[in-house]
Amino acid sequence: MAFTTKATIASFGGKLLKLSHQAKSTNCEMGLNLYLPPQAASDSGKKVPVLFYLAGLTCTGDNGAEKGFFQHGASQKGMAIVYPDTSPRGLNIEGEDEAYDFGSGAGFYVNATKEPYSKGYNMYTYITEELPNALFSSFKQLDSSRMGITGHSMGGHGALTLFLKNPGMYKSVSAFAPIANPINCPWGQKAFKGYFGEDQQQKWKEHDASELVKQWKGPLDILIDVGTGDNFYKQGQLLPENFMKAAKESGNDKDIKLRMQPDYDHSYYFISSFAEDHIAHAAKHLLAYVPSPPQTPPAVSTVPRGEALPWQPAFRGPMGDEPGIPTKILPPPLPIARPLSVQSRQSAVAALLNTFAPRGGPVVVRLPISPPHDRLATPTTPCLPPVVDRGPPSVATYAACCTAGNDQFGAEAAGRLCADV
Ligand SMILES: N[C@@H](CCC(=O)N[C@@H](CS)C(=O)NCC(=O)O)C(=O)O
Secondary structure (H helix, E strand, C coil): CCCEEEEEEEECCEEEEEEEEEECCCCEEEEEEEEECHHHHCCCCCCEEEEEEECCCCCCHHHHHHHCCCHHHHHHHCCEEEEECCCCCCCCCCCCCCECCEECCECCCCECCCCCHHHCCEHHHHHHHHHHHHHHHHCCCEEEEEEEEEEECHHHHHHHHHHHHCCCCEEEEEEECCCCCHHHCHHHHHHHHHHCCCCCHHHHHCCCHHHHHHHCCCCCCEEEEEECCCHHHHCCCCCHHHHHHHHHHCCCCCCEEEEEECCCCCCHHHHHHHHHHHHHHHHHHHCCCCCCCCCCCCCCEEECCCCCCCCCHHHCCHHHHCCCCCEEEEEEEEECCCCCCHHHHHHHHHHHHHHHHHHCCCEEEECCCCHHHHHHCCCCCCCCCCCEEECCCCCCEEEEEEECCCHHHCCCCEEEEEEEC
């Protein structure tokens, strides 16, 4: 859905846009701020990377934009910043406005599975899929292959978990005073109980950075700042030490920098003091990242039925297993810059249909989820679009499979394609 621009405000040579749009995932109108640096305002056709800043409890997209002091550095580095809201608003769920740490302003960047919050508290899907897809289709100067993520407190939890749950999707991650082990702190326990249910411990773990970091494979360059004068830190709401311990035990701590900042509290005085460092950290990854160039799929080669596929056989569509149907394989992998979201999978389907349907016959496309997602996906993650069908009675199946390396660190994310004719 297109955005409505409610205000355009000059800021550090660029423009801060106050936007709103109707969001499907959250079932309501969502407000946000988008900072376009001066480099994005020119007609050069050059795209700028995008840093998502996820705010904390009680906040909207305004807190970071007004007092985070990110725009100065973003303007120098040529980076856009997205400041989303922290929850759906006005869903008229009984009690949603009663507490500062649950419901409105406290979406925790999860998809609620428990009623009544399941009716729109889907901030995970909103931030990882719907919002970026909407932004990239409306603002052509934003580079979809270069997204970074950071956040504060509940938003720091969001930044860490969204990064760790989606290897390769974000090219940088950092956090200010993150809720780093929500399953073991009062804020997190209250939220996960309300959004998932007390008995859903596995689900809780799937949104806990200290659990997720144990499963990470590859380098992990994270900047985390926490103030020693932060009362929430002192009360055991943040638990950054638990995150570091889990990272250390899994051998993932080498490039995680936890800086304990003397005397700083939990406020935007703290955030604005270190904002430039987080912009520099994001820029280190986002400005250095070069997406792999698109490749044309090579010609079809035939593999006799029953022979081992040159890649993950589990990815074969069910129709490929029908007796008497020969298998054609189209090697090598079709590169895809990052793990595919539902919408980008749909674009991949469209591209496949355009490429192969003209060869005649109908096309059925099946899109299995990629292995890293499989490993980390929650049962409710909307990972698979339904089978897409086109054309007269079926003679062909195309199964498109997406595998994703952790391309933040250079491993190539790849899609693979096979055709059963
Ligand atoms: N209102 C809560 C505190 C909530 C709070 O500190 N929220 C942080 C994020 S976790 C924040 O940034 N608040 C908004 C602000 O300082 O601008 C309380 O009274 O204990």
